[in-house]
Amino acid sequence: MTGKIPIFFTLEHGSCGIEKVNGILVIFYTILAMKNNTAIDLFCGAGGLTCGLKQAGFRVLAGIELLQIAAETYSANHHSTLVFQEDICNLSPKEVMQALSLKSGELSLLAGCPPCQGFSTLRTYRKASSVTDARNDLIFEFLRWVKVFMPKCIMLENVPALAKNRRMEIAMSQLKELGYHINDSSLRIENIADYGVPQRRFRMILIASLYGSINEPKKSAIKATVKDAIADLPKAGISGDPLHDLLAQHSEKTQKLFSLIPKNGGNRTDLPEEYWLECHKRYPKGFTDVYGRMSWDEVAPTITGGCVSPSKGRFLHPEENRAITLREAALLQTFPKDYHFSLRRGKGSAALMIGNALPPAFIRQQGEVIAEHLASLS
Incomplete structure (x- = not known):
């Protein structure tokens, strides 16, 4: 990282800006990073994933978002989270880890939904630049952060089309090499309406742990309307x-x-x-x-x-x-x-x-089974 990188950090009594100048963070973030069930939200957008994880009991330490308007919205809603408004491709995971006072292996969950427009149903249908869309390769940025943080668990969410793409095969292979347990239930295509969300929406979700399999959340018997x-x-x-x-x-x-x-x-x-x-x-x-x-x-x-x-x-x-x-x-x-x-x-x-945004209620239920898994390790 070079130059100035804007970071939003909102405190309960007000908000302040933090800048990284000449490679040095002016203020370091040290809030309870040592506690269980910590998480980082990559590609955090307006905060749907963070909202769901917090409802599941996670302390989301940081979010990373390229768009300023989304980073502002995120910061306004998540008062205790450090928000890096930056292109993730230009951000050093090692320096973020140091800013959070974390060491490799300490983070409970690294989660994110890389921008998926290149795999959207309409773009795939039209074929127009869908295969070569640069955003398709952001899944490898997610992997870059996994390799540095080595979190206990990972959660990757995206559109269903990514599940059948060669990039996903490569990602899963690399996660296995890193020691993450990947089985038949790790990668799922879900209709979020099956989890009490009043909306028909199909999503791909990958959940894995360094310490064994994670149970699937139970589907709701009654659909919300x-x-x-x-x-x-x-x-x-x-x-x-x-x-x-x-x-x-x-x-x-x-x-x-x-x-x-x-x-x-x-x-x-x-x-x-x-x-x-x-x-x-x-x-x-x-x-x-x-x-x-x-x-x-x-x-x-x-x-x-x-x-x-x-x-x-x-x-x-x-x-x-x-x-x-x-x-x-x-x-x-x-x-x-x-x-x-x-x-x-x-x-x-x-x-x-x-x-x-990712629907918080759907993410909450995924987060709850991850939290149960983490609790079983202690």
């Missing part, structure tokens, strides 16, 4: 919550279109043909979720970065003639009701942070 997540919110637009009150302004024609879509699960194919867009007329059976409503008694569709735009998916409110709000999207992702997302760069930036 859209109603469970957002039905009790106050009226959007006048709630006093900025994330719930920032409503889009639509034309009279668009408002009319929304009103014609049947409540509780209707979609654009239910519209009179005069309201169909030209592209929809050319592909009448495709992209049926576009301008679709959510259903109260079902799980939501995958919450994406376009989650507040009805033109990008089934993101209309089940009853009201509007898109879901940022707060509703965050709740469908299982963030706490008071979780802060910065609006400094507008609604679209906040929606992207929400859509890119």
Whole structure:
């Protein structure tokens, strides 16, 4: 690392900035690194993974995030965590380990979700630059940090397509060489709706330990629904919550279109043909979720970065003639009701942070079985 690297560190009584100047950290981070169940969140984004790990009882010592707006959001919510706002490729894991007063092998869990746009379903479908996307190789940055920290456990989360990619084979092989126990249940493709998240979303997750196998978390017998997540919110637009009150302004024609879509699960194919867009007329059976409503008694569709735009998916409110709000999207992702997302760069930036986040409730359950495994070692 060279030059100045911005680090955010928020204390309970206020916040202060810490800079690394000429290779020296001005302030060192020493908060309880010696305690059990410590974790570091690589590619931390707005903090969904950290939120879930904290709910599972982990002390998240540090997060690393490239984007400033996401790092600010993370810091605002996780007051005791050191946040490095930096390109992980330019960050030295040894120097971070020293800043945290840790030694190799002491960290309980190294977790992260490398940016996965190169393996996203849409990019893979289109083929356009998906194979050569530079972000595809960030999994090897995760491995670089594993080799330095040698944490007791690792957790890697990503889109399902990565599981079948050669890069994942290489990563798993290297983890085995390092001594991590990898078996048939270590790498899983899960629908997060099976874990009480009110959302249909398939994810790849790899969990491994240096000290044996880790049990899989039990799936929920009852699925959470859209109603469970957002039905009790106050009226959007006048709630006093900025994330719930920032409503889009639509034309009279668009408002009319929304009103014609049947409540509780209707979609654009239910519209009179005069309201169909030209592209929809050319592909009448495709992209049926576009301008679709959510259903109260079902799980939501995958919450994406376009989650507040009805033109990008089934993101209309089940009853009201509007898109879901940022707060509703965050709740469908299982963030706490008071979780802060910065609006400094507008609604679209906040929606992207929400859509890119890992659902805390899903991560909490993965974290709990890791915590049980760690407890069995003592």
